[in-house]
Amino acid sequence: MAQINENYLKLPGSYLFSEIARRINKYKTEHPDAEIIRLGIGDVTKPLAPTVINSMHQAIDEMGAEATFRGYGPEQGYAFLINKIIEHDFKPLGIDLEEDEVFVSDGAKCDTGNIQEIFSLDSVIAVTDPVYPVYVDSNVMAGRSGDLGSDGRYQKIVYLPCTAANNLKPEIPQTKVDLIYLCFPNNPTGMTLTKAELKEWVDYARNNKAIILFDAAYEAFIQEPGIPHSIYEIEGAKEVAIEFRSFSKTAGFTGTRCAYTVVPKSVLAYDSNGNPHSLNKLWLRRQTTKFNGVSYPVQVAAAAIYSPEGQREIRAVIDFYMTNAKIIREGLQRAGFTVYGGVNAPYIWLKTPGNLSSWDFFDKLLNEAQVVGTPGAGFGPSGEGYFRLTAFGSRSNTEKAMERIKNLQI
Numbered sequence: 181m182a183q184i185n186e187n188y189l190k191l192p193g194s195y196l197f198s199e200i201a202r203r204i205n206k207y208k209t210e211h212p213d214a215e216i217i218r219l220g221i222g223d224v225t226k227p228l229a230p231t232v233i234n235s236m237h238q239a240i241d242e243m244g245a246e247a248t249f250r251g252y253g254p255e256q257g258y259a260f261l262i263n264k265i266i267e268h269d270f271k272p273l274g275i276d277l278e279e280d281e282v283f284v285s286d287g288a289k290c291d292t293g294n295i296q297e298i299f300s301l302d303s304v305i306a307v308t309d310p311v312y313p314v315y316v317d318s319n320v321m322a323g324r325s326g327d328l329g330s331d332g333r334y335q336k337i338v339y340l341p342c343t344a345a346n347n348l349k350p351e352i353p354q355t356k357v358d359l360i361y362l363c364f365p366n367n368p369t370g371m372t373l374t375k376a377e378l379k380e381w382v383d384y385a386r387n388n389k390a391i392i393l394f395d396a397a398y399e400a401f402i403q404e405p406g407i408p409h410s411i412y413e414i415e416g417a418k419e420v421a422i423e424f425r426s427f428s429k430t431a432g433f434t435g436t437r438c439a440y441t442v443v444p445k446s447v448l449a450y451d452s453n454g455n456p457h458s459l460n461k462l463w464l465r466r467q468t469t470k471f472n473g474v475s476y477p478v479q480v481a482a483a484a485i486y487s488p489e490g491q492r493e494i495r496a497v498i499d500f501y502m503t504n505a506k507i508i509r510e511g512l513q514r515a516g517f518t519v520y521g522g523v524n525a526p527y528i529w530l531k532t533p534g535n536l537s538s539w540d541f542f543d544k545l546l547n548e549a550q551v552v553g554t555p556g557a558g559f560g561p562s563g564e565g566y567f568r569l570t571a572f573g574s575r576s577n578t579e580k581a582m583e584r585i586k587n588l589q590i
C-alpha cells in the first residue's frame with residue numbers, strides 16, 4: 181500500500197486566492213457592469229525588454245543550427261551569465277564572489293522552497309509574520325513544522341510578528357533558532373531593513389551558529405540610498421547567509437523563469453557531531469542531482485539585461501512600477517490611511533481603517549470602490565488587520581483606483 185507523506189495533510193488548502201476569486205465572481209454576477217480594478221496582483225505586467233527579446237531570438241537560432249546547438253548545459257549555470265551577475269550585482273557593492281558560489285536556477289520560489297532539504301529535520305525555523313508562504317509550506321511538507329494550531333501558527337515554527345507595534349520590523353527571537361528566513365525589501369509589507377538592523381540578524385546568526393536565508397527578490401526596487409541590496413554588504417554575512425535573487429520582478433521574467441542563489445563557500449553548518457560542512461557543497465550536490473539547468477535561450481536573455489541598453493530598459497520598467505507605488509502610497513495617505521512600504525518595493529501595506537478585519541476591508545473595497553487587493557491575513561496571523569496593494573497595475577487603473585479610494589467612507 182502506497183502511503184502518502186502525511187505532512188501534506190497539515191497544510192490548509194490554498195484558500196487565499198481561490199477565496200478572492202470567489203468573492204470577485206459573486207460581485208460580478210450581482211453587478212455585471214462594474215469595472216473592477218485589480219491591485220492585488222503579485223505578478224509583473226510589462227513585457228520583456230527589447231534587448232532581452234533580441235538576445236533570446238538569437239539564442240534560439242543558435243539552438244536550431246548544428247554548429248551552435250547546445251544540449252545539457254552546466255547544472256550551475258553558464259559562466260557567461262554567472263560572471264555578469266558577479267560583475268554587476270555584487271562587485272559594485274564591494275562583494276567578491278567566485279563563479280562556483282552562484283547557482284543559476286529557474287526561480288527563487290523553487291530555491292527558497294528547496295533549500296530546506298540540506299538542513300536537518302530537527303532545525304528550528306523562524307519566519308517573519310506576515311510572510312511569503314513558500315518558506316513555511318516547504319518546511320511543513322518536510323516535517324519541520326509540527327501541527328497547525330487553532331491560532332493559525334504551526335507549533336514548532338518560530339513566528340516573528342511584524343506589525344505597527346514594531347514598525348513592521350522583526351525582532352530578534354528570544355529562543356534559539358537555526359534557520360531564519362528574511363525577505364527584504366519585503367513581500368507583502370514592502371518594508372526594508374537598514375544595514376544596522378540587518379547586522380543584528382547577522383550577529384545573531386554568528387553567535388548562535390544559525391543560517392539566514394535572505395530573499396532579495398525585490399532588491400532592484402530599492403530607491404533610497406543606504407538600504408542594503410545584498411546581505412553580503414553586512415560584515416560577517418558571508419559566514420552565515422544564503423541569498424536568493426530573481427529576474428522575475430527585476431526584468432519581467434515571471435513567465436520566462438530565471439533566478440539565482442548565492443551560497444558562499446564560507447557558509448558552514450554542522451553535523452550531529454558538531455563538525456562543520458560547507459553548504460555550498462551540499463547545495464551543489466542537491467542541484468546536480470535534482471536540477472538540469474535553465475534553458476540556454478533563457479540564460480542568454482538574462483545575461484542581456486546586464487548590457488547598458490538592457491539596464492536602461494529594465495530600469496525604465498521598474499521606475500514605472502515605482503511611480504505607481506508612489507501614487508498608491510500618497511493617494512492612501514491623503515485618504516487618511518496608515519501606510520507602509522511602497523518606497524523601496526512594489527508593495528503597499530495598509531492598516532485597515534476602523535479595525536476592520538482584512539476580509540471585511542476586502543469586501544468594503546470591492547463593494548464601494550470596485551478595487552481588489554489582498555487581505556493581509558492571507559500572509560500569516562499577524563497580517564490580520566492589514567491589506568496589500570501592488571504597483572504592478574496599469575497607470576490609468578492605479579490612478580482610477582486611488583480616485584475611488586479617496587471617495588471611500590472610512
Ligand SMILES: *Cc1c(COP(=O)(O)O)cnc(C)c1O
Nearest residue numbers: 287288289312367397426428439
Ligand atoms: C516573486 C517572488 C519571488 C520570485 O520567485 P520566482 O520563482 O523567481 O519567480 C521570490 N520571493 C518572493 C518573496 C517573491 O515575492
